[in-house]
Amino acid sequence: ARAYSRAVKDGIDAAGVVEERPHRALVVETEYDDSGTVRGVIESAGVEFDADYGERVRFDLRVPVAEVEALRERLNDATSGRVEIER
Template identity: 40%
Template sequence: MPFTLSAPAHSESLIKKSRFIGCVEPMADRASAQRRVAALRAEHPTATHVCWALMAGGHSAANDDGEPGGTAGRPMLEVLRHHDLEGVLATVVRYYGGTPLGAGGLVRAYSDSVAQALARAEKVPLVRWRALRCVLPYALEGWLRRELEAQGARLVDAQHGNGVTVSLRVPETQAEALVARINDAGQGRIEWLEDGTESSREEP
């Protein structure tokens, strides 16, 4: 099961007079990550490098920010991948201390900065939720509410007209089974409208 983080966590280390300030935090997509990195640059205007790595599905990315290729962003991304994280941004701000670390030293420094921050972070399960909408007979509303509670799903909205139009959030792993149970209970009287998938922490 993939995990994300409940809150940001930080680390700081001094290696051959270079200062490394690490941070790991929940982050949904690349645009949000880039805004966060821009904010870090503003907070640390005299820093030599602000390297980052984002593990977020199709939005995943890594940036060395002027360090030799493959010595910063990619190793940071590998640490996130090793911890089975999703929706997490890792950043490391470096103030150069005047002594070169070499490629191997840089890889270790950036990897360790992220690992040390993760050691202070609280990991929480990442649940993929499916949004479902359907129209069902009034007679089934009470049954559906009880069924949702049993399945760990959520009733987001219920509108009453000719039937009851309900919006649901269901853990993706249970969505197909729940749809089948609703269809069985409805005996052909269920009208499905739309659905979608999203990721969030354990709590919807």
């Protein structure tokens, strides 16, 4: 039992702690002309995203709640307001 307890403790210690922050899903749509700019802003923000290149380009984002407004502002500034952002 002692060896088992030690193995469990070592496993928990090795796993570390993950801090989870609340996130919000955002949908960002843009024309192809602005898609590279939008993708660059999203990548520089370090948020999780998927991209779908259809008639327009759609980015599905997972953004920490505390960073949503700043990212919205950066996307609007970078595209001169041509980007559509849905919650």
